Amino acid sequence: MNKKTMISMAVIRRLPKYQRYLGELLNNDITRISSKELSERIGFTASQIRQDLNCFGDFGQQGYGYNVRELYDEISKILGLTRTYTTVIIGAGNIGQAVANYSKFEKLGFELKGIFDKNPKLIGIKIRDIEVKDVDELSDFLERNKIDIGIICVPRTQAQVIADIFVKSGIKAIWNFAPTDLNVPEDVIVENVHLSESLLTLSYRLNEAKLFGEE
Amino acid sequence: MNKKTMISMAVIRRLPKYQRYLGELLNNDITRISSKELSERIGFTASQIRQDLNCFGDFGQQGYGYNVRELYDEISKILGLTRTYTTVIIGAGNIGQAVANYSKFEKLGFELKGIFDKNPKLIGIKIRDIEVKDVDELSDFLERNKIDIGIICVPRTQAQVIADIFVKSGIKAIWNFAPTDLNVPEDVIVENVHLSESLLTLSYRLNEAKLFGEE
Numbered sequence: 416m417n418k419k420t421m422i423s424m425a426v427i428r429r430l431p432k433y434q435r436y437l438g439e440l441l442n443n444d445i446t447r448i449s450s451k452e453l454s455e456r457i458g459f460t461a462s463q464i465r466q467d468l469n470c471f472g473d474f475g476q477q478g479y480g481y482n483v484r485e486l487y488d489e490i491s492k493i494l495g496l497t498r499t500y501t502t503v504i505i506g507a508g509n510i511g512q513a514v515a516n517y518s519k520f521e522k523l524g525f526e527l528k529g530i531f532d533k534n535p536k537l538i539g540i541k542i543r544d545i546e547v548k549d550v551d552e553l554s555d556f557l558e559r560n561k562i563d564i565g566i567i568c569v570p571r572t573q574a575q576v577i578a579d580i581f582v583k584s585g586i587k588a589i590w591n592f593a594p595t596d597l598n599v600p601e602d603v604i605v606e607n608v609h610l611s612e613s614l615l616t617l618s619y620r621l622n623e624a625k626l627f628g629e630e
Numbered sequence: 631m632n633k634k635t636m637i638s639m640a641v642i643r644r645l646p647k648y649q650r651y652l653g654e655l656l657n658n659d660i661t662r663i664s665s666k667e668l669s670e671r672i673g674f675t676a677s678q679i680r681q682d683l684n685c686f687g688d689f690g691q692q693g694y695g696y697n698v699r700e701l702y703d704e705i706s707k708i709l710g711l712t713r714t715y716t717t718v719i720i721g722a723g724n725i726g727q728a729v730a731n732y733s734k735f736e737k738l739g740f741e742l743k744g745i746f747d748k749n750p751k752l753i754g755i756k757i758r759d760i761e762v763k764d765v766d767e768l769s770d771f772l773e774r775n776k777i778d779i780g781i782i783c784v785p786r787t788q789a790q791v792i793a794d795i796f797v798k799s800g801i802k803a804i805w806n807f808a809p810t811d812l813n814v815p816e817d818v819i820v821e822n823v824h825l826s827e828s829l830l831t832l833s834y835r836l837n838e839a840k841l842f843g844e845e
Contacts, residue, residue, distance in 0.1 A: 430834065432824075434830065435809075493834065495837025496833065498837075510724070514825070517825065517826075523829075523830070563836065596673065606829070606832035609646070611646060611650070611735065612646035613821055614738075614740065615649065615709045615710075615711070616643055617779065617805055618709055618715060618740075618803075619642055619645065619710050620642075620803070621779070622710025
């Protein structure tokens with residue numbers, strides 16, 4: 416399989432949704448599902464679903480549907496969920512606490528190993544049994560602990576400083592909630608959650624609906 | 631211009647990023663920029679930028695670059711930022727508080743009019759001078775106040791109930807942070823922020839890099 420062309424990011428970004436829906440089916444003891452039924456639940460067209468899932472192998476049988484367990488396991492494998500990842504959160508404000516408290520991440524295999532902040536009011540408090548440490552201790556901590564994913568929940572102006580510490584310590588994946596784009600070497604992966612970009616997409620769509628809705 | 635084919639969502643989703651970078655240029659009194667310089671800052675290719683911006687009109691002049699102010703104003707207009715939007719947040723937990731405290735949204739024209747929760751410990755506290763109200767008062771509040779955007783920051787299991795209240799009260803745009811897909815009529819716009827989908831995209835990319843990095 417050609418690496419460059421193997422799977423488009425558009426397909427990849429739909430996989431977590433498949434994984435979530437298939438997980439719900441398993442919880443409800445549903446072992447087989449047709450692309451048509453899956454389509455009705457998930458909201459993609461049946462042909463889109465067949466096309467997406469064909470990228471990964473031959474999971475469907477004509478007239479018989481998909482084996483939910485097999486498909487769930489395969490998608491989990493593709494998403495890298497057959498192993499665990501260690502994480503640290505920098506910034507113990509609202510976003511940092513929300514991420515820390517989101518118990519689903521732990522179930523998916525993301526183990527929170529440390530939370531850091533520079534605010535004396537937050538240093539020392541406990542979030543899910545983890546004591547918030549002084550961000551000045553971050554470099555030392557990263558030397559002593561193997562961390563896979565660094566999560567940035569600090570204000571925009573401090574995000575690059577944290578990213579630099581991550582990069583220097585060998586972290587290869589950054590989940591960035593700060594509303595800025597980080598400069599990192601090519602071998603470091605950054606996944607951004609830019610809330611204002613999402614909100615502005617909403618205002619665009621709302622405005623467009625109003626602009627064109629009354630024609 | 632044909633409505634259906636006018637501008638692809640892929641282009642739309644890049645517009646907030648253009649808007650953010652152009653705003654920074656204006657703050658630094660930069661009035662002209664070439665697609666090449668813009669490319670170096672924003673990280674899209676120059677040809678991508680020219681192609682994107684051509685969708686909206688003729689802003690560049692060969693050998694002269696883009697007029698930053700004109701381009702900023704036009705993109706802001708397209709994004710619907712020449713008006714204000716009233717919002718309410720349901721769920722005053724970490725995510726709800728993070729959204730409420732994000733001052734940039736107000737600058738962009740999103741006016742927070744109310745915050746609601748069902749937790750007695752949160753009802754009555756103030757977040758940015760807005761007192762958290764009992765969610766039981768939400769329907770009444772929406773009858774008395776014209777709200778453009780409803781923001782859902784409640785747990786997964788309660789999200790649909792809130793969406794139903796929004797729809798019944800005539801809200802046409804929902805910003806959903808709950809990790810579930812909402813059922814709403816076709817004329818209601820939903821923009822999701824699904825954190826776990828973002829995290830799983832990161833784990834996919836990290837895993838892929840490891841899988842193929844050592845060949």
